Amino acid sequence: MTDGNTKTLLVITAHPADAFDLAAGTIALHRQRGDQVHVASVTHGARSHAPSIYDDKQEALDEAREAQLLQEIIQEKKQEFEAAARAVDATATHFLGEDDEPFVATRSVILRLAELYRTVRPDILITHHRTEQNHHDHPEVGDASARALVTAARWLEGSRLEPYDVPTVYYYGTQDRRDVRINRGTVGVAASHVVDIESVVDQKREALKAFATQKYQGKGYSTPEYLNRRLESVEGHYGLFSGCRYAEEFIARGPHVTRLLPSVR
Numbered sequence: 001m002t003d004g005n006t007k008t009l010l011v012i013t014a015h016p017a018d019a020f021d022l023a024a025g026t027i028a029l030h031r032q033r034g035d036q037v038h039v040a041s042v043t044h045g046a047r048s049h050a051p052s053i054y055d056d057k058q059e060a061l062d063e064a065r066e067a068q069l070l071q072e073i074i075q076e077k078k079q080e081f082e083a084a085a086r087a088v089d090a091t092a093t094h095f096l097g098e099d100d101e102p103f104v105a106t107r108s109v110i111l112r113l114a115e116l117y118r119t120v121r122p123d124i125l126i127t128h129h130r131t132e133q134n135h136h137d138h139p140e141v142g143d144a145s146a147r148a149l150v151t152a153a154r155w156l157e158g159s160r161l162e163p164y165d166v167p168t169v170y171y172y173g174t175q176d177r178r179d180v181r182i183n184r185g186t187v188g189v190a191a192s193h194v195v196d197i198e199s200v201v202d203q204k205r206e207a208l209k210a211f212a213t214q215k216y217q218g219k220g221y222s223t224p225e226y227l228n229r230r231l232e233s234v235e236g237h238y239g240l241f242s243g244c245r246y247a248e249e250f251i252a253r254g255p256h257v258t259r260l261l262p263s264v265r
């Protein structure tokens with residue numbers, strides 16, 4: 001299905017799974033209408049999002065074995081990321097492989113992201129908000145990706161590509177991890193856009209299932225027990241508050257200028 005006005009989306013994710021946790025349904029819906037969707041993972045996620053591998057191993061590691069294990073986990077995370085992207089029919093993936101836990105937003109990361117914006121030239125960019133109350137790497141990636149918007153549009157050191165000003169930016173809806181909220185003293189920003197994902201919820205389930213190395217509250221991402229509970233309590237929660245079955249939430253970076261006020265019905 002396409003109306004001849006297809007768009008290019010670039011979805012930035014702190015760790016390989018976050019784009020699918022927060023926007024898998026939206027990615028699938030945009031692909032259905034013929035849009036191009038690129039998904040870019042800033043970190044490899046090996047140190048924060050593979051507990052089923054490293055849980056009981058770190059204590060006994062020597063330096064060489066630690067380096068080897070890291071490379072093995074990075075490869076596994078990359079494969080999970082690509083499998084999840086296939087589940088929602090994403091057009092392309094970009095695995096930047098920066099270190100996580102902690103991710104630190106350096107100048108070189110911002111330059112890399114800006115070069116990616118110039119390469120993909122998205123109509124719509126989705127990224128983390130700097131007040132996102134989730135894993136502490138998320139707001140760091142949010143800040144770096146927001147700063148890269150300005151860099152891509154101005155003088156990007158070392159780039160041979162034409163400057164590019166991303167016209168539309170959305171942040172993922174605010175989540176709620178209390179330790180990060182308290183540590184940063186942030187109040188989550190309310191969603192401006194809610195996407196009804198009921199028709200593609202099975203694709204979201206498949207995308208999440210790809211992350212077999214991840215656990216939440218002791219349950220693996222690939223288990224029906226986690227998947228069923230999670231979709232009802234997260235996507236179901238967002239849907240319940242907006243009058244649909246399952247939803248994903250987004251925050252527009254700025255006001256959308258229109259000629260008339262749009263109606264929701």
Ligand SMILES: [Zn+2]
Nearest residue numbers: 014015018135
């Ligand atoms: Zn994450």
